[in-house]
């Protein structure tokens with residue numbers, strides 16, 4: 001581990017997810033003892049490239065790819081236990097054994113087959129314009145059960161086998177009745193299969209289940225360094241995102257308190273991640289979207305296809321209006337600007353600096369989705385650059401135009417870009433400022 005004082009930091013998305021958070025978390029991990037996921041579930045897709053190997057993580061904190069880091073799934077995460085086990089097994093098959101490095105909150109809720117079923121059926125039944133375009137991972141229905149309280153299952157319940165059997169049979173029957181009334185009978189939902197999944201989860205995951213809030217407090221008391229890993233992105237946040245086209249959790253640092261069970265008073269590094277352009281998967285407003293050949297070019301250059309669902313991502317110019325809104329909400333201290341290399345070769349690069357709505361120009365991000373849907377982007381163009389950036393290792397080596405672009409982003413968003421991504425590998429990250437003390441840039445690129 002890099003010699004640093006006790007540190008607390010968080011990494012989260014300033015956009016609609018897929019900003020490259022996994023790589024930034026992975027890069028920071030040698031300076032941290034514990035990495036905690038605090039929101040979302042298997043809807044997230046964090047990609048980490050190590051040498052020639054690519055790892056796509058959905059539920060596991062990206063930190064577990066490092067041998068000495070403890071990965072924690074906090075109470076605010078909704079966990080599909082079978083998806084989690086298949087992720088653990090998938091890594092084990094590739095020689096990465098993470099089972100002993102994982103702790104799951106006894107207060108975290110379980111995503112069960114009827115949540116995924118409801119997610120799929122309700123999306124299918126929704127009319128055009130109302131469909132959210134979810135990841136079908138059961139996220140919304142599971143968080144809804146959590147809030148409704150009568151039909152939720154938490155990890156602590158797994159440890160009380162007999163009581164759980166009766167409850168789950170009752171919940172499944174109620175859910176079957178509700179789903180068939182709303183969507184017809186064309187689905188399979190078997191209480192025995194749900195119970196079999198729960199038994200698999202209990203037998204394999206029980207050793208990892210604990211009070212993770214207590215674990216984090218003890219770790220902090222022992223002067224250990226804590227990293228918090230946000231999933232999705234602030235524009236998908238249930239309170240602050242483009243509602244109702246959002247996910248169902250709190251995706252920014254504000255989610256740590258509830259979702260990790262830890263007061264983030266000392267989280268001095270709040271690292272907001274955004275691509276050098278914008279992407280979105282699923283439905284909802286996207287003011288700077290480019291539904292043309294330029295958008296297609298960004299998609300192909302950046303391989304913009306979903307890690308979780310494989311869906312092509314919608315692409316557009318960097319949106320300073322939404323990014324500034326997200327950065328202010330999260331009191332960002334550092335911006336990680338990823339995928340700078342993808343923009344190489346564009347003669348000019350657009351930046352959305354304001355919205356034009358009903359004849360008025362604004363730099364405020366409105367709550368009303370219908371305003372966002374009819375907003376026109378006010379785009380400023382800056383000169384592009386050429387050449388492959390992937391071998392660049394310092395900000396000074398970047399083409400002048402790329403540095404000018406970064407300066408423009410900093411000025412608009414009001415926070416420093418201290419990390420920049422120039423390729424998928426750990427080593428292809430430029431670092432400057434005080435965050436350098438957390439990152440060993442000379443680290444080898446093998447796992």
Ligand code: IMP
Pocket residue numbers: 016017018043044045132133134135136137138139140231232233236245246247248281282283
């Ligand atoms: P859900 O989280 O599956 O309910 O999906 C709600 C919306 O959030 C959909 O538009 C999804 O495409 C989007 N979404 C959820 N998680 C992510 C993510 O990690 N990256 C990108 N989009 C996401």
